[in-house]
Amino acid sequence: MLSGNSLEVRDLGEAGGAKRVRLIGIEAPDLQQNPWGNAAKQELERLIEGQTLLLEWDIEREDGYDRHLAYLWRDGKLVNEELIAGGYALAQVRSPNIKYDRRFTHAQEKARIMGQGIWDSQTPLRVHPSDFRQNRP
Numbered sequence: 001m002l003s004g005n006s007l008e009v010r011d012l013g014e015a016g017g018a019k020r021v022r023l024i025g026i027e028a029p030d031l032q033q034n035p036w037g038n039a040a041k042q043e044l045e046r047l048i049e050g051q052t053l054l055l056e057w058d059i060e061r062e063d064g065y066d067r068h069l070a071y072l073w074r075d076g077k078l079v080n081e082e083l084i085a086g087g088y089a090l091a092q093v094r095s096p097n098i099k100y101d102r103r104f105t106h107a108q109e110k111a112r113i114m115g116q117g118i119w120d121s122q123t124p125l126r127v128h129p130s131d132f133r134q135n136r137p
Helices: 036-048 079-085 101-114 129-134
Strands: 006-009 019-023 053-056 068-074
Touching (some): 019 079, 036 068, 036 079, 068 079
Parallel strands (some): 019 068
Antiparallel strands (some): 006 019, 053 068
């Protein structure tokens, strides 16, 4: 497991072992953004631990960091969406991979209204993960 929005997958039909997979449509807090980065990573681990997973591709299959881009399904549930709905990640539109963007936006709005996770009024996520990474030394 790498973070709250990426993981290593062993069986992609390729020789050479594990491949990094970046979940499409989400932006999880950086691991250094306490407590949310670690919470997102732990929730992703909890959702997929010991499960058979299905990867679904969209238009772009890889990013510029040599990672596969995928939607992750477990027991008929879209893990990307579950992370957003629980307040562990933000919905992030990245064209051309937009197949489930409406679902993700709806899940984020509900999480925000309900004060889930990063939307909790007592300990909200104050800096967008991409801004946090840009401003880190």
